[in-house]
Amino acid sequence: MIFLSVGTQFPFDRLVKAVDDAFDNDLIDEEVFAQIGETSYRPRNFESVPSLDKSLFDKRLKEASGIISHAGVGTIMTALDNERPLLVMPRLKKYGEVVNDHQLAIAKRFEYLGYILAAYQEKDLPENVARLKTFIPRPRENQARIVAARISEFLYRISTSEEQSYQKTIDRAFTKSKNE
């Protein structure tokens, strides 16, 4: 079972239709379940719902053999955290699907790092769906931990300097009272 998700904010019919068309041409031999947003497009070849509850979404995602989605950060993060093979198609500014091309950049970067597969045009989709079956995402170094460590170090410096300046005030108060 492949789980197709376009995120909850806006529909992304270009992706849904591309998957649907691939079915027509017998290029996908797996079952698909899709979350497609509020849209008038109705897929002919697979079951779909407009939106999913967070818990149901996570369940579908965990059970799926592969995920196809837009290149939204939220979906990518969830898929990677659950170590699911993921194929993304970025939403593009030129089609009015998103306000800037950040999805394109994110897709390129994560694909380059070997974490995900990416299809940039509809015609690239079928071959990538086929690759998805055998695709094993490269194990991820936990970068968030490095960033967190940076923050932690920064906070430590602040807290110790606050402590020191406080200790100084106390010491001053003590010497003052002694002199009195």
Add this chain to the structure above:
Amino acid sequence: MTCYVIVTPAYNEQNDIGKTIESVITQTVQPYLWVIVDDGSTDDTAKIIQQYASEYRWVQYLYRKKEAGQSYYSSNVYAIMAGYALIKTIDYDFLAVLDADISLPKDYYEKIFERFSRDEKLGVASGVYKDQINGKLRKILNDRRSTPKAIQVFRKKCFEQIGGYLPLKYGGEDTCSCIMARMNGWKSWSFPELTVVHNKPVGTGHAGNMLKICFRHGLNEYGLATHPLFMIAKSLRRCIKERPFISGGMARMAGFLYGYCLREKRQIPDELIRFIRKEQMGRLLNLNRIPKENRVTIATNAKTIKICLAASSGGHLSQLLKLSDGWKGYETACVTTSEVVRDKLRDFGRVYIVGECNREHPLRVILVLVRCISVILRERPNVVISTGAAAGCIMCFLGKLLGAKIIWVDSITNVKLVSLSGRMVRYIADLFLVQWPELAERYSNAEYIGTAV
């Protein structure tokens, strides 16, 4: 390594004791021994304690049969002393008394011991607890020098000098123990920055219960030989300072007068009575100022930094929470924009929902701004950490105005340019992290060390 022991009296606590035990098991500093005294419970309390005792070898179960003629309060004291008899030969540093309906923060004892180490005259200490009254958490008004028995910690030598608690018919053994400690030259102090939640709501039902409690407090003031003049002043003060207003103070006074009418013999030694009255007259003359030699200054004001996390719900927030290791161990509060993520934030302190806003709706911006101002004034953080968007940006600027340090982590969705909020915050940020190497090159104070996702 600090060696400490805990004694807990438990009477029919099956609903709360599990939570209490879990909160001790997860303490950052573990006790050497914990004696839980089952004070003749008739419910499943014993079963729960025994279950933990079989799992953790430092948890010990002790049964004490209820004895006729002992009031609820004195029975409690006898239970503690029975537990104490088991441990008094141990060479421990601190003795903690813990009620069976308390959930401790996981570094409670660590922080208490740290404070003990800063003032060698400190003999007995505690945090303060918040009671759930009518569904709301309220701090109980108290003399800084009184420590509630439920979360009290004694230095070994201090406890031995005062000889433990006195069984008092109407309660107040904790206040009494603090006074005895002071009589022996120790300091006693409750630290307001260490708050503990009382699981069992006191007087949840209606105000009537609260009055009853006040009445009992008055009665126990009589038992503790409070000076009548002091009592009048105290009741008047409580009339205006503590809920229920007016009636609470009156109920206290009434309980005290009732005690006088009964004329029961007080259970405390004369020497102690003289000391109590001397202290009280001193307080009256000094307008309730705590005398210098009694004050614990070093630890009370010790600054620990407080952090405010601010991010719009959704992508901004999930990126921020990926970094939660970064502020582990610090006190935090959160600001976000929508109610749906409240649950995700339950580990990160108080949560404030300020509502969504963006450039297109200036009125909403004003509303959010007002809410953010009230949050910042209440929390007064030392550091604001934000990933954006508008609300996070507002919090950063407000925080900076009050002298906070600002950490900004720009969202990964900004590839070629830092977000609009980020571009504004850049000028005031103390640490400005971006998630694309190209951006670090573009902006002088931006730093790239990796992604948050």
